[in-house]
Amino acid sequence: MNINKFIGETTEYEKKLFLEERKPKSWCKSVSAFANTIGGSLLFGVSDEGEVVGLKDPNKEAEKISEIIKSRLTPIPEFNLKFLQENEKTLIILEIFKGYETPYYYSSDGVLEAYIRIGNESVKATPTDLRRLVLRGKNSSYDSQDSTYLLNDYAFSKLRERYKKWIGNSFDDKDLVSFGIINAQGHLTNAGAMLADEGPILCSRLFCTRWNGLNKSGGIVDALDDAEYSGSIISLIENGEAFIKRNNKMKWRKTPTSREEMPDYVERSYHEALINALAHRDYLIKGSEVHIDIYDDRMEIYSPGGMPDGSIIQDRNPLTVPSTRRNPILADILNRLGYMERKGSGFGKIISGYEFQVHYNYDKKPIFRSDRYQFTVIMPNLNYDVTQDVTQDVTQDVTQDVTQDVTQDVTQDVTQDVTQGVTQEKIDNLIRNLIRENGKISTDKMAKELNVSSRTIKRCIKKMKDIQFVGHGISGYWKIDE
Secondary structure: OOHHHOOOOEOOEEEEOOOOOOOOHHHHHHHHHHHHOOOEEEEEOEOOOOOEOOOOOHHHHHHHHHHHHHHHEEOOOOEEEEEEEEOOEEEEEEEEOOOOOOOOEEEEOOEEEEEEEEOOEEEEOOHHHHHHHHHHHOOOOHHHOEEEEEHHHOOOHHHHHHHHHHHOOOOOOOHHHHOOOEOOOOEEEHHHHHHOOOOOOOOOOEEEEEEOOOOOOOOOOOEEEEEEEOOOHHHHHHHHHHHHHHOOOEEEEEOOOOEEEEEOOOHHHHHHHHHHHHHHOOOOOOOOOEEEEEOOOEEEEEEEOOOOOOOOHHHOOHHHOOOOOOOHHHHHHHHHOOOOOOOOOHHHHHHHHHHOOOOOOHHHOOEEEEOOOEEEEEEEOOOOOOOHHHHHHHHHHHHHHHHHHOOHHHHHHHHHHHHHHHHHHHHHHHHHHHHHHOOOOOHHHHHHHHOOOHHHHHHHHHHOOOEEEEOOHHHOEEEEOO
């Protein structure tokens, strides 16, 4: 192990200059926090600036660390002590593993306190945090808990309608149990209550606003459109997407061979962001709902609750974050209904949906932000601050000049060559990703997902030597030679 990998204090490790025996809480709270979140390490003998100081008697101090943990932490977390030689000085690395008997408390003078890791800090768990840790310690989740609502008092018409549309079969009442919607006594689980048409869980709502301007203080008119939705989570998805479409302008321009569409916001991206917000939000946080806020230059989709593992999304690569389901029952049902996947590819879909758009550049890349209490996806308006009229006039003038000088066939070849030079590799990769997700996807569905014409998709696939269609008709499927 190399000490150089530990640079600064992060979510997963923390540095200590020496072992504080008389103030064990100064480092034991981090032991509690690591065990209660994703695990981590404490480095003894290193200054905050990363200078290796070493320990005078590492063997004795290792014994003391073990003794204090066993006497002050309850239950005792799983840990490992290592010695590390660096520049002829000895360090101690205390590795704390992620615990499954949460909460892990620090005990002092008869008082029990649990801590969690937020960014590079170990903070005291709130009552909501403790409820969440208790559920995890029971290998349970909020959506799997039984509610007080009786099945006979609620309807599931939206669920049945979506199931019939997606699966092709009628929803059988016995599926209510297998889906985790009701328990053996006929009570709804919390997941069932969120799927019921009446939506009895009050905090399961969606607030949508189209603000006038770049913030919530628009001037004489604050908002141009707003709506509040409740009921089944399926209704929230449908109504939320309808609200966005209502406020999503679609610009377009003619090219020599087709029509080029330029939406303010990409449907594939905001669909994924909305599903994630409703499926993965923290329903233990009362008095807070999912929000869609549309401004002149951006759309923000906010959901209560930060990252499930306590990390900060700004400190991580969103494309490599593993799938963690805060509400596994609800996520599984939405997967069965075709709204989401088990692969944890949501962040990637949100970003890739933008990358192929006409006005996309790095400044228009979706942004993810989180803290202890919230998660927000920020999707820029692709048409904001773009001189569309000038661009369109120049395009038309150039097209007309080229058309006058060369034949239509040459114009078409030049247009295709230029387009392919800029976007061919990107299109090919996006097509491969769609096929990996669904080997039976049609070219029309690919075109809709990527916001291009079916002819463009077919032309690209024809040139992609690693892709072939196996079989015929509806029984056939795409195969990629990896």
